[in-house]
Amino acid sequence: LLQAEIFQxxxxxxxxxxxxxxxxxxxxxLTIFGTSSLPGTSTALRMCxxxxxxxxxxxxxxxxxxxxxxxxxxxxxxxxxxxxxxxKVVNKIILQSEGLREAFAELDMTSEVLQITMSPDKxxxxxxxxxxxxxxxxxxxxxxxLMEAFHCNQTQTNRYKISLLKPSTKALALSCKVSIxxxxxxxxxxxxxxxxxxxxxxxxxxxxxxxxxITEAEL
Numbered sequence: 001l002l003q004a005e006i007f008q009x010x011x012x013x014x015x016x017x018x019x020x021x022x023x024x025x026x027x028x029x030l031t032i033f034g035t036s037s038l039p040g041t042s043t044a045l046r047m048c049x050x051x052x053x054x055x056x057x058x059x060x061x062x063x064x065x066x067x068x069x070x071x072x073x074x075x076x077x078x079x080x081x082x083x084x085x086x087x088k089v090v091n092k093i094i095l096q097s098e099g100l101r102e103a104f105a106e107l108d109m110t111s112e113v114l115q116i117t118m119s120p121d122k123x124x125x126x127x128x129x130x131x132x133x134x135x136x137x138x139x140x141x142x143x144x145x146l147m148e149a150f151h152c153n154q155t156q157t158n159r160y161k162i163s164l165l166k167p168s169t170k171a172l173a174l175s176c177k178v179s180i181x182x183x184x185x186x187x188x189x190x191x192x193x194x195x196x197x198x199x200x201x202x203x204x205x206x207x208x209x210x211x212x213x214i215t216e217a218e219l
Contacts, residue, residue, distance in 0.1 A: 002202045003200075003201070003202060005200065006196065006198075006200040006201075006202060017049060018076045019049070019052075019056070019073040019074065019075075019076055020073065020074040020075065020076045020077065021056055021071050021072075021073055021074065022071070022074075025071055026071060029058050029060070029069040029071065030045070030058075030060075032060060032067050033060065033062045033067075041062060041063050042062070043060055043061070043062040044060070044061045044062070045058065045059070045060055046058075046059040046061075047059075049073075053073075054073070055070040055071055055072050055073060056070070056071045056073055057069070057070055058070075058071065084181075084183060084187055084189055084207055085183075086181075088183045088184065089181045089182070089183055089189075090153055090154060090156060090182055090183055090184050091118040091152040091153060091154070091156055091181065091182050092149070092151045092152075092180070092181045092182075093118065093125055093147065093148075093149060093150050093151070093152070093179075093180050094147075094149040094177055094178070094179050094180075095125075095140070095146055095147060095148065095177070095178050095180060096146045096147075096148060096176070096177055096178075097172055097175045097176055097178050097192070098146065099140060099144070099146035099147075100172055100178055101172060101173070102138075103127045103138050104169060104172070106136075106138060107127060107128075107129040107136050107138060108129045108130075108131030108132065108133050108134075108136050109129070110131035110132045110133070111129035111130045111131035111136075111162060112130075112161065112162060112163075113129070113130065113159040113160060113161055113162060113211050114127060114128070114129060114159070114160050114161075114162050115127070115128040115130070115157060115158070115160075116128075116156075116157070116158055116159075116160065116180075116182075116188070117155070117156070117157045118152050118155070118156050118180075118182060119152055119154075119155035119156070120152045120153065120154070120155070121155070122141075123137075123139045124139070124140060124141055124142045124150070124152070125139070125142075125147075125150075125152075125180075126138065126139045126140075129162075148177060156182055156186060158186040158188070158210040158211075159210060159211045160188055160208050160209075160210060160211055161208075161211050164208050165190075165206075165208060168190055168192070168204075168206040171192040171194065171204035171206070172192060174192070174194050175192035175193055175194050175204070176193055176194070176195055177192075177193040178190060178191065178192050178193070179193070185210070186209075186210035187207065187208070187209055187210065188207065188208045188209075188210070189205065189206070189207055190205070190206040190207075190208070191203055191204070191205050191206075192204040192205075192206070
């Protein structure tokens, strides 16, 4: 979610505009001047869309050189609605991102699932994997220096496929904080807070359904 405030100019004439574009093509356009600018220079971007059936126009300027890219738009797919509502959240914690980065570095990623336990009592917040080297657990007490906020109403233990969670680590690498929420059905919401070079904030939200029900015998 990019707030309008992070743009120097933001104007949308319609109430909402939705279209689909090829992500690889977009990334190629955005990095047309390279992935790192020379000291003292930066790439400016102007993005325009005339309306249904028209391409998305990108105007990139760096050092007085302007490149114009046209990306064909496609019909959008119907978005999958997890019906994840903040009023239905059962457990929520806010963790400094370095804590979650540490977890992905230390836990055994040969495991098919990441098990998340959130509880008002010990172990409070536990991440577990079950890989080739055996089971591994990483606990965060509620008074941990990495814990920004802790609001857990009941004990929940759910497993999520690591293959589905891995794409979110790209946003994790750029973020400074992460909000981890679950609802009564165990649906997981990861909201990454990213601060740009100007100190402005945007969010990347990631949703994942639980892989399977956990029985008491497995805990």
